[in-house]
Amino acid sequence: MNIWKYGDNINTDMLFPGKYTYTCSTSEEIKPHLLEDLDPSFAKNVKEGDLLFAGKNFGCGSSREQPVVGLKAVGIQAVVAESFARIFFRAAINQGLLLIECPEAVRAYSKEDTVFLDLEKGNIIIGGKSFSFPKLPKEILAIRDAGGLLAYTRSKLKKKN
Amino acid sequence: MSMTFAEKVLAKYAKEKEVVPGQIVTVKPDHLLMHDNASPIVQKIKLELEQYGLYNASLPIIVLDHVIPADNEKTATNHKLIREFVKKYKVQHFFDIGYGICHQLVVEKGLALPGQLLLGSDSHTCSYGAVGAFSTGIDRTEAAALLLTGETWLKVPQSIKMILEGTLQEGVSAKDVVLYIIGDISASGANYCSIEFHGDIHQFSAEERFTIANMGVEMGAKNVFFPVDDVTIKYLKSIGVARSRYAPINPDDGAVYVQELTYDISDISPVIAVPHGVDKVKKVTDVEGLEIQQCLIGTCTNGRLSDFRIAAKILKGKKVHPNVRLLLLPSSRQVYLDALKEGLIDTLVDAGGVLLPPGCGPCLGAHQGVLAPGERCLSTSNRNFKGRMGCNEAEIYLASPATVAVSAIYGKITDPRKEVHRK
Numbered sequence: 001m002n003i004w005k006y007g008d009n010i011n012t013d014m015l016f017p018g019k020y021t022y023t024c025s026t027s028e029e030i031k032p033h034l035l036e037d038l039d040p041s042f043a044k045n046v047k048e049g050d051l052l053f054a055g056k057n058f059g060c061g062s063s064r065e066q067p068v069v070g071l072k073a074v075g076i077q078a079v080v081a082e083s084f085a086r087i088f089f090r091a092a093i094n095q096g097l098l099l100i101e102c103p104e105a106v107r108a109y110s111k112e113d114t115v116f117l118d119l120e121k122g123n124i125i126i127g128g129k130s131f132s133f134p135k136l137p138k139e140i141l142a143i144r145d146a147g148g149l150l151a152y153t154r155s156k157l158k159k160k161n
Numbered sequence: 162m163s164m165t166f167a168e169k170v171l172a173k174y175a176k177e178k179e180v181v182p183g184q185i186v187t188v189k190p191d192h193l194l195m196h197d198n199a200s201p202i203v204q205k206i207k208l209e210l211e212q213y214g215l216y217n218a219s220l221p222i223i224v225l226d227h228v229i230p231a232d233n234e235k236t237a238t239n240h241k242l243i244r245e246f247v248k249k250y251k252v253q254h255f256f257d258i259g260y261g262i263c264h265q266l267v268v269e270k271g272l273a274l275p276g277q278l279l280l281g282s283d284s285h286t287c288s289y290g291a292v293g294a295f296s297t298g299i300d301r302t303e304a305a306a307l308l309l310t311g312e313t314w315l316k317v318p319q320s321i322k323m324i325l326e327g328t329l330q331e332g333v334s335a336k337d338v339v340l341y342i343i344g345d346i347s348a349s350g351a352n353y354c355s356i357e358f359h360g361d362i363h364q365f366s367a368e369e370r371f372t373i374a375n376m377g378v379e380m381g382a383k384n385v386f387f388p389v390d391d392v393t394i395k396y397l398k399s400i401g402v403a404r405s406r407y408a409p410i411n412p413d414d415g416a417v418y419v420q421e422l423t424y425d426i427s428d429i430s431p432v433i434a435v436p437h438g439v440d441k442v443k444k445v446t447d448v449e450g451l452e453i454q455q456c457l458i459g460t461c462t463n464g465r466l467s468d469f470r471i472a473a474k475i476l477k478g479k480k481v482h483p484n485v486r487l488l489l490l491p492s493s494r495q496v497y498l499d500a501l502k503e504g505l506i507d508t509l510v511d512a513g514g515v516l517l518p519p520g521c522g523p524c525l526g527a528h529q530g531v532l533a534p535g536e537r538c539l540s541t542s543n544r545n546f547k548g549r550m551g552c553n554e555a556e557i558y559l560a561s562p563a564t565v566a567v568s569a570i571y572g573k574i575t576d577p578r579k580e581v582h583r584k
Contacts, residue, residue: 009348009438013546017553018525022228023235025201037548057349057381061546062525063284064198065300086353086383087284091300139185139314150205153306157213 001049001077003115004042008055012088014038015059015067024066027073034070048075051115053106055081059088065095072097078117080124082106093140094149100124105131163415165320166386167355170295170410174278182319182419189312192254192272193220194281196263197227198301200239202282203246205305215250216311222254222272222281223247224263226520232528261493261519264288264461268371269493271402275389275409280307285461285543287377290356290385291370292393293409297384318383319419320412321351324360327427332578334471335369336463336541336561339376340432342424344442352381354419357412361426362387367396368465375462376543379439388412431577433539434559437547445564445576452484455538456569458509458562459490459517460524463541466499468562473505475566475580481513482572488530489514490522526551539565539574 014037016030024030035042052071058081059067068091071079078098092099098119105124109115113127123130136144146152162179164172172179175186195202199221203210215221223243231237240258247255256266264285267273275293279286282304289296299313307313323342343350356377358370365373370387377385387393389409398404431445458464458472469491481487489509491497497519500506510516517523523530524542531551532538538550538557545557560568563577570580 009440011546013544013548017548019527019531019548019551021525022197022239022527023233025204037553057352060348060381061284061544063282063286063298063300065302068300083349083352085349085381087298087300087378090303094300094302094306137185149302149306153309154209157209157309161213 001051002045002047003051003053004039004046005053005109006038006055009057009060010038010054011061012059012064012067013061016064016070018062018064021064021066027069030066030070031073034067034074046074046076049077050075052076052079053081053109054079055106056083058084060085063087065091068092068095068097080105093144096144096148100133102131102133105133163413163417165355165416165418166357166410166412167295167318167320167384168416169412170276170278171315171317173410180317182317184317185314186317187312187314188278190280190307191277192222192279193304193307194222194263194267194279194283194286195304196224196283197239198282199223199246200242202301202305203308204242205302206309209309210250213309216307216309218251219253220311221252221308222267223252224256224260224266225258226262227525228527229258229518229520258520259494259518261491261496262461262464262521264375265464265492265496268292269400269495271397271400274397274402274407275393276407280313284378285375287382287385288371288375288461290377291367291374291387292397293387293389295384295386298378318353318355320355320357320416322357322359322418322421324421324423325358325362325426326360326423327425328361328364329426329429332563333429333431334561334563335365335372337429337432338426339373340434340442340559341429343376343380343440344432344434346380346422348379348438348440349381351377354382355384355386356382357386359388363390363392365392366467367392368467371465372462379543431561431564433564433574434545436545436556436558439543439545439559445560445574448574449576451537451574453539453568453573454485454536455530455532456485456487456565457490457523457530457538457540457542458487458565459492460521460542461492462543463562464490464492464496466496468541469496469500469505469509470503471562472566473508475563475577476512476570477508479512479570481569484572485569487512487514487569488517488523490517491519493519523550525549539568541565
C-alpha cells in the first residue's frame with residue numbers, strides 16, 4: 001500500500017483539469033488525467049488499496065465529480081484529510097468513496113509510518129498510534145453502504161413501485 | 162426559538178417547527194439546475210427514466226452555457242442528447258446556447274425567489290442568495306437522483322454573520338469587498354457554513370450582491386444570504402416578478418451565529434487575488450506594474466450591465482494596450498442587448514475588446530481564450546486555480562471590472578483609482 005500526501009486547498013482543477021470536464025465522464029476516460037496538474041506520477045503509479053492524505057479543504061472548487069469517480073475507480077481505499085470541501089464530501093458519499101476527516105492523523109503521519117485502517121472501530125492507526133474519526137450519521141451511511149446514491153435510489157424506487 | 166435564515170428555510174422545507182445546526186433533513190427543492198453536465202447526468206439514469214419517468218417537468222432548469230457553441234463533435238453530441246431529453250420529458254425550463262450563463266438566467270428569469278430552495282450541479286449555485294433564496298451546489302450523481310425522486314438530504318449548517326459597515330471609496334467595488342473577505346478568512350474560512358450579510362448592505366444593488374454571493378463557495382460556504390429589502394423587491398419588479406409571488410424569509414433577531422465578523426468597508430482599497438488561490442489576496446498597489454497578456458471582463462461573477470458600464474466609462478476613447486487581448490463575456494443575452502442599446506459594446510469593441518457569446522467561455526479553460534505557458538491573465542471571474550484557463554503554466558489574477566479595464570489600457574496591473582482621479 002502506498003500513501004500519497006498533499007497539502008492544503010487541493011482543488012478540483014488540480015484533481016481533474018477543467019478542460020476535460022465536458023469530454024471525459026467514464027472512469028476509463030478519467031483515470032489517465034487524475035491529479036494531472038498536481039502530481040503527474042499519480043495516475044501512472046497509484047494502486048488498488050492506496051491511501052491519500054491531505055491538509056485542509058480537500059476537493060474545494062468546482063462541483064465536477066470526476067475527481068471522486070476517478071479516485072474510487074483507481075482503488076483509493078480512503079482519503080484522510082484535515083477537512084473537506086462540502087460538495088466533494090457529498091460526492092464521495094454518493095460514489096461510495098470513504099473520506100476520513102481527522103486532522104490529528106494527518107498531522108501525525110510522517111513518511112516511513114505504517115498505516116492501518118480499522119473501519120469497525122472507526123480508528124486509523126499511524127506508526128502504532130491510534131486516532132479515532134467520527135462516524136457518519138446513519139441516514140448517510142446507508143447511502144454509502146448501498147454502494148452509492150444511484151444504487152440506493154434504485155432500490156428505493158423499486159420498493160416504492 | 163430564534164433561527165438564522167438557513168435554519169428557517171430548512172425547517173420550512175423539512176416541514177419541521179424548528180431545526181438545529183448539524184441536523185439532517187430531507188427536502189424537496191423548488192428547482193434543480195444543470196448545464197452542459199445534464200448530458201452525463203441523464204445518461205446515468207437512462208433506464209430509470211424510462212421506467213419511472215421524470216419526477217417533475219418543472220423541477221429541472223437546464224442551460225447550455227459551459228462549452229458553447231460546441232467546439233467538437235463530442236460536445237455537440239452532448240448538447241444534442243440534452244435537447245432530445247428536454248423534448249422527450251417536456252422539461253419546462255430549458256435555455257439553449259446564446260441565452261447566457263446558468264446562474265445569471267436563474268436569477269434574471271425569476272426562477273430563484275426569496276425564501277425558495279434551489280440546488281444545482283454547479284458550485285456557483287450559491288449565487289441566488291443575492292435575492293434571498295437558499296441555494297447550494299451538488300454533484301452530478303445527486304442531480305441524477307433528484308431527477309428521479311425530487312428530494313435529497315441536507316445538513317442544517319451553522320451560520321456566520323458578516324456585518325458590512327461604512328461606504329465604499331470611489332474605484333472600489335463589491336468584487337473588492339468579497340475578495341478582501343476571502344483573503345481575511347481563507348478559502349476554507351466558511352466551510353459548511355451559511356453566510357448572512359448584514360449592516361450597510363443597502364448600498365449594494367442586486368447585481369453587486371450577486372457578485373458577492375457568487376464567490377461564497379470560494380470561502381467554502383454552503384450558501385450566502387442577503388436579507389430581502391426594497392433593493393431586492395425593486396430588482397424583482399424590474400424583471401417582472403410581482404411582490405405577491407414570493408414570501409421572503411429573513412433571520413430572526415436573536416438567532417445564534419457560530420461567528421460574527423464586522424468589516425469597515427470604507428477602509429478597503431482595490432484588491433487582487435494572485436496565483437494560484439482565491440484567498441491569496443493583496444492590494445492592487447502591491448503588484449502594480451506586472452505585465453499582462455490577456456484580460457477578461459464578464460462571467461457569472463462580473464458580467465452584468467453595471468460591470469460593463471464601469472468598463473466602458475474607463476475605456477471610452479482609449480485603446481487596449483497592443484500587448485493585451487481584452488475578452489468581453491456578457492453573462493446573458495439580455496445583458497448583451499442592454500449593453501448594445503446603451504452603446505457600451507460599441508465603446509468596448511472600439512477600444513479593442515473581443516466580444517464572446519454569452520456563456521462561460523474562458524473561465525473554465527475548456528475552450529475560448531485558453532492561455533499559453535508563461536502568460537498572465539487578469540480576470541473578473543471567480544477562480545485563479547492552477548490550470549483553470551486551460552494551461553497549468555499560466556497565471557490568473559482576479560480583480561474588479563475597474564481594475565481589469567484600467568490595466569488593459571496600460572498593459573500591466575494598475576490601480577483603477579489612478580484613472581478615476583485623472584478625470
